[in-house]
Amino acid sequence: METLLKVLKEKGYKITPQRIAIYRVLNNTKEHPSAEIIYKKLEKEFPTMSLATIYKTLEIFKKSGLVQELNVGENSFRYDANVKDHPHIICLKCNKVDDLPENLFTHLKDEVGKVSDYKVLSKQLYFYGYCPVCKGE
């Protein structure tokens, strides 16, 4: 949370209650929420806040490296306050998005750099399947 304040100040963005609240939601959940879900979580606390504010804030957070944007295959983005390059796993039934440990995959970026002529900067690894709850059903 100190990170948020520091980074916003550094980049010349103002610190507002809405931005703090949005960051808090992202930081206190493992759910990888969409803009809509963040909006719903905050509507009691900020009844007048609009979705546009969420989107504008997430845009700033992205540019500042405070969150990363995930594309799990729905037609909406999800957001993660953990900005480290780590893989995700998505349940095809309940659409839950979980983290996977990073360490198994740290070497991949370099390997890709070796086999392609691209300059590789980042990666997004998504695995799809059934989560422990759904696989039993």
Added chain:
Amino acid sequence: METLLKVLKEKGYKITPQRIAIYRVLNNTKEHPSAEIIYKKLEKEFPTMSLATIYKTLEIFKKSGLVQELNVGENSFRYDANVKDHPHIICLKCNKVDDLPENLFTHLKDEVGKVSDYKVLSKQLYFYGYCPVCKGE
């Protein structure tokens, strides 16, 4: 292309010139086009075909395992007639989407199955960087 005819017949879908053309576009390109791009490529040949037809057709192709849908991070899907689980690399400047060889990553699905309690069915691996043309600029 025989694949297309066979699969459509098997699943009880009708064979129409539009479906053949859409599959042909996907099969003859390495570009991983979006619905919009397929539409543009076919508008001279099929001036009356609508985007809705493209979407409906891609939906059928997806369900039949004839194409896979990619989510490279733009706000639109891209489609690939190569339905094998293979990784992609995306240029952050020109948005080109290239294939990467599959072999480097074949073991990952099993490894994920070992470290998580999910039943892993498929994966999408996206690497981001600059392509050979753009990295020089």
Added chain:
DNA sequence: ATCGTTGCAAACTATTTGCAGTGTG
């Protein structure tokens, strides 16, 4: 006091749906 930020409404984009007419099997 200034200038970035908010909140509303409207615009926009990708995709989906309803339905009447059409054409494949």
Added chain:
DNA sequence: CACACTGCAAATAGTTTGCAACGAT
């Protein structure tokens, strides 16, 4: 010749934009 498919137009969903009022520094 039935029923799935097409094409159009309208609906929907996620996201973005314009702008006047607001509020942090």
